[in-house]
Amino acid sequence: VLSKFTEIRPKLRSGTKHRNVKKLIAIITYFCLKFRNVPVNQHDLIGASDFTRKEFNDFMLRIQQYLPEYVDRNRQYYIAQRIFEITEHFNLEMPYYFLAKKVMNELWDGIKNTTDNVVTGLVCSISALCSCRDKVSVNSICKRLGIRMSTVQVQVRKKIFDRFRVKGFVSLIKSSDLLIKIMEKLGLSGEHEGEPQEGVATIGRVEIILGSASEVFNSHDNVDYYYFVVKGEGKAPLVMTLKINNLPLNFEIDWRQEDIQVGKLLNFEVYRNFALKDPPLVDA
DNA sequence: TTCAATCTTTGAGTCTCGAA
DNA sequence: TTCGAGACTCAAAGATTGAA
Structure with a gap:
């Protein structure tokens, strides 16, 4: 000091x-x-x-x-230490620690934007509800960390249920069965642990609703061309283009048919926008 | 730097349920 | 029936962000 x-x-x-x-x-x-x-x-x-x-x-x-x-400190390392502290304090087994750490690592981008204690409380509570609900209560974990259970509840609702678009959240405890299923679907616990899962939103996935975008360029009569500018990693500007080809947007298509090629329907490209001055940060 | 809008977290009150 | 721990709700306070 x-x-x-x-x-x-x-x-x-x-x-x-x-x-x-x-x-x-x-x-x-x-x-x-x-x-x-x-x-x-x-x-x-x-x-x-x-x-x-x-x-x-x-x-x-x-x-x-x-x-x-x-x-630049390693927050994940610090939070892992806090998870270990909770594991020891409540005499939980090491599988609990590894599960909580895994949840933290896998969901990090989606849960990191809050304080260290709240992130710790979130992953410890999820792991407790998934693996040892009868041994430790969410409330006692929150008390130990000096945060409110309601804070964890809001985090679970927003960062898990809303993020992965799972309906049916009632409360932290009442929805714990649903939470377990989400964790299994994500491959974080249960029989699907470690398996890559399809049909679940990936970390960092961004949904863009075309209906809310402004059309800025369309030189072709029969082709829709959408253009977005978003912030990428490190707030670097990214330019994304989406061209919808002549095929009609028919959501009734049976995607199981082998002769349909998704690539013919949409063209999607991402460019990094470099400032006029200064050298580029990385290649596009 | 200020201010307003939005998001996050807290805290207090209330409810539920199991043990004594 | 009482008590206490855990769970739930929601308004208020605090924090963050972006515009001016």
């Missing part, structure tokens, strides 16, 4: 509030603990220092600029 403090403070413009010694030490302590995978609660820190919530967030954003190692 002292090392980081002496390194960062001289870089902060004199006269700014961020040079406040007491608050700067508190925020650097927070970062150092998080970086070393030591659980620390923001609310406890705010309560123990002179921070308001608004100030704390402001300091977080400012000081993060000087701690690139924190931004």
